[in-house]
Amino acid sequence: MRLHPSERFSCSAPWHPAGFLIGSLLISLLLIGTGRAESRGDAKLGKIVYAKHCAACHGQKGDGLGSRSTLPNFTDAKTMAAKTDQELFNKISSGGKGTGMPAYNKVLAEQDRWHVLAYIRTLSNPSP
Ligand code: HEC
Structure with missing residues (x-):
């Protein structure tokens, strides 16, 4: 038909x-x-923040091999997947309260803290 x-x-x-x-x-x-921190921050800008404020302790590559050896390894996908963006953002903002991790809520603008978190997330991303 x-x-x-x-x-x-x-x-x-x-x-x-x-x-x-x-x-x-x-x-x-x-x-x-x-969807991760990338949606709330710009990793490219975060990289600049990281180099200036974080790399001295956390290492250029974020593997925790900077001046302190007990640091978390941002390049380890398993470790990083276990943490939510909010947990990591809170740690960056409020610090470790005695652990040696400084609080950045008075140092970095909120948006810059999201940028640097977005950047940290890319370090454990197998295909950034
Ligand atoms: C003076 C050294 C120092 C500097 C500078 C520093 N950190 Fe840390 N950071 C630490 C230490 C020590 C720890 C581990 C103890 C803890 O979790 O509180 C830590 C932990 C963290 C964690 C928690 C990771 C997890 O697995 O729970 C995040 C996220 C983090 N830092 C991000 C940053 C960012 C982003 C910057 C820069 C804006 C920064 N740190 C600068 C020392 C530092």
Whole structure:
């Protein structure tokens, strides 16, 4: 049976917007799932903050091999995956309270703390 051109159109057309919708929904779910500090800070700017304020203790590469050896290893994906952005952000902001990790809430603007956190996250990212 041959379809009239208008029937064919009305039959296949709905699939295009639907496929597009489902596709973009999946992509946004993926983005939410993998969404980390990168969405709240700019790692490129954070790298500058890190070099100035953090590298002396945490090491240029963030592996904790700076002037102190008991430091967390930001390049270790397992360690970093166990911490939420909020936990790390709070630590950067309020410090370790006696551990040697300084509080940066008076030193760095809130946005800069998110930038540096975004940068730290890239250090354990296998494909930045
Ligand atoms: C004077 C040395 C020193 C400097 C400077 C320093 N830190 Fe730390 N940091 C530490 C120490 C020691 C620890 C481990 C003890 C603790 O968690 O409180 C730590 C822990 C942390 C943690 C917790 C990691 C975890 O796995 O829980 C984060 C995040 C962190 N530092 C980020 C930063 C950032 C970002 C900067 C720069 C803005 C910075 N630190 C500067 C000494 C330092």
